[in-house]
Amino acid sequence: MDRDRRQRQVRDLPESLRAKGKVFTEAGTSPDNHIRDFLRCVRTRALPAANADVACQSHIASHAAYISWQLGRKLTFDPTKDEFVGDEQANRMRSRAMREPWRI
Numbered sequence: 001m002d003r004d005r006r007q008r009q010v011r012d013l014p015e016s017l018r019a020k021g022k023v024f025t026e027a028g029t030s031p032d033n034h035i036r037d038f039l040r041c042v043r044t045r046a047l048p049a050a051n052a053d054v055a056c057q058s059h060i061a062s063h064a065a066y067i068s069w070q071l072g073r074k075l076t077f078d079p080t081k082d083e084f085v086g087d088e089q090a091n092r093m094r095s096r097a098m099r100e101p102w103r104i
Contacts, residue, residue: 034050067094071093082094
């Protein structure tokens with residue numbers, strides 16, 4: 001894939017938000033970027049851009065939004081405790097009940 005196909009000029013933004021003459025890349029969409037990032041991390045022992053913590057927090061936010069949508073109301077989520085504040089019904093929806101004798 002040539003370089004021009006991986007870049008796109010932002011044209012549909014209002015003039016006040018558009019950076020004049022600037023080309024924005026779609027960095028997260030190319031598998032080449034993920035491979036380069038992985039190899040950089042192998043060499044430097046650094047964390048990748050999309051590490052496990054980033055993925056975990058992204059999924060938690062998505063699930064919290066879905067629970068809010070299912071209940072049809074706004075919820076407050078505490079990311080340090082990983083639970084909804086003052087809403088037991090929403091907290092019960094964070095996981096399924098396990099059958100005995102299984103426990104986590």
